[in-house]
Amino acid sequence: xxxxxxxxxxxxxxxxxxxxxxxxRLFAVVMLSGVFSxxxxxxxxxxxxxxxxxxxxxxxAGISTxxxxxTLALTxxxxxxxxxxxxxxxxxxxxxGIVLVYGTLDMPNFGSANTPANxxxxxxxxxxxxxxxxxxxxxxxxLASYRGYDTLGEVVVVFTAGIGVLLLIGRLGRRGxxxxxxxxxx
Amino acid sequence: MYDLEFxxxxxxxxxxxxxxxxxxYIVVSRGNLxxxxxxxxxxxxxxxxxxxxxxxxxxxxxxxxxxxxKIDPATVYSNPVPHVLILTAIVVGVATTALGLxxxxxxxxxxxxxxxxxxxxIKRKITAEENRDHGAGMGGSA
Numbered sequence: 001x002x003x004x005x006x007x008x009x010x011x012x013x014x015x016x017x018x019x020x021x022x023x024x025r026l027f028a029v030v031m032l033s034g035v036f037s038x039x040x041x042x043x044x045x046x047x048x049x050x051x052x053x054x055x056x057x058x059x060x061a062g063i064s065t066x067x068x069x070x071t072l073a074l075t076x077x078x079x080x081x082x083x084x085x086x087x088x089x090x091x092x093x094x095x096x097g098i099v100l101v102y103g104t105l106d107m108p109n110f111g112s113a114n115t116p117a118n119x120x121x122x123x124x125x126x127x128x129x130x131x132x133x134x135x136x137x138x139x140x141x142x143l144a145s146y147r148g149y150d151t152l153g154e155v156v157v158v159f160t161a162g163i164g165v166l167l168l169i170g171r172l173g174r175r176g177x178x179x180x181x182x183x184x185x186x
Numbered sequence: 187m188y189d190l191e192f193x194x195x196x197x198x199x200x201x202x203x204x205x206x207x208x209x210x211y212i213v214v215s216r217g218n219l220x221x222x223x224x225x226x227x228x229x230x231x232x233x234x235x236x237x238x239x240x241x242x243x244x245x246x247x248x249x250x251x252x253x254x255x256k257i258d259p260a261t262v263y264s265n266p267v268p269h270v271l272i273l274t275a276i277v278v279g280v281a282t283t284a285l286g287l288x289x290x291x292x293x294x295x296x297x298x299x300x301x302x303x304x305x306x307x308i309k310r311k312i313t314a315e316e317n318r319d320h321g322a323g324m325g326g327s328a
Binding site: 006010013014017018020021026029030032033036037040043044047048049050051052055056059060063064067068070071072074075076079080084086089090092093094096097100101104105107108109110111112113115117118121122125126129130134136137138139142143147150151154157158160161162164165168169 | 191192194195196197198199200201203204205206207208209210211212214215216217218220221223224225227228231232234235238239240241242243244246247248249250251252253255257262263264265266267268269270272273274276277278279280281282283284285287288289290291292294299300301303304
């Protein structure tokens with residue numbers, strides 16, 4: 001049953017991505033990007049990651065789509081058909097895909113319990129969280145306590161990106177530009 | 187070595203790679219900058235799914251204990267470490283998307299278009315004009 005759900009979701013994800021390749025109207029493309037994020041959130045639930053699913057549905061499907069719609073309002077709504085050939089990009093993509101598939105050949109089977117990724121540190125987190133942190137959700141325990149500094153670093157990244165956006169299109173950047181224009185005029 | 191069990195066990199990874207490559211194809215083949223960002227998002231989400239699939243354990247459940255913390259030792263939990271990594275990555279991904287979109291808005295203000303080919307054409311024209319002006323200033327044709 002689980003495999004059936006997974007493969008159905010895969011089919012829908014592939015259809016969404018291919019439709020995004022084909023369409024010229026950017027509004028539809030942006031909406032398909034939101035649909036892709038929502039479908040991937042459902043897949044995250046199937047893969048036992050409800051926390052990631054919540055975040056992807058709220059941030060990936062919600063905020064990203066709103067940001068892109070805002071950009072569309074400020075720029076243009078249709079894509080002009082490109083004159084260049086699609087043979088070289090297709091070749092590059094296929095070669096990259098083959099290399100990546102070759103890379104997965106050494107990987108353990110999907111769902112196996114005693115892989116390197118699942119045995120070392122993850123087993124310790126699962127074992128020690130009830131005694132050391134006493135929080136029911138292990139993901140919360142790791143995110144906010146064991147790896148709290150990583151989350152602080154994430155906040156720094158988001159802050160930096162916010163400053164970057166402000167400097168690019170906010171008032172802060174415009175003021176410098178206006179002064180430059182005034183200086184040139186005098 | 188490459189029997190049916192191997193193929194079924196790796197099919198998930200290969201399907202994620204197909205999704206990744208679809209996003210990558212949008213990035214390299216389309217000239218529209220907003221569409222490039224959409225392609226980048228599709229690529230990024232596929233990588234997230236690939237990572238989460240590595241932490242999945244057969245017969246396991248979400249890594250959340252019962253609220254009363256009475257843990258049944260027989261319960262198998264999926265690996266919580268990829269979940270934490272990807273939670274961080276999703277938020278950082280939105281931050282970079284916002285930065286990219288802000289750049290697109292600025293490019294549109296300066297060039298009046300968000301098509302890569304037209305931007306390159308305008309850029310080439312500006313460079314040619316500058317070369318001509320500077321060349322005349324130096325006393326020759328550039």
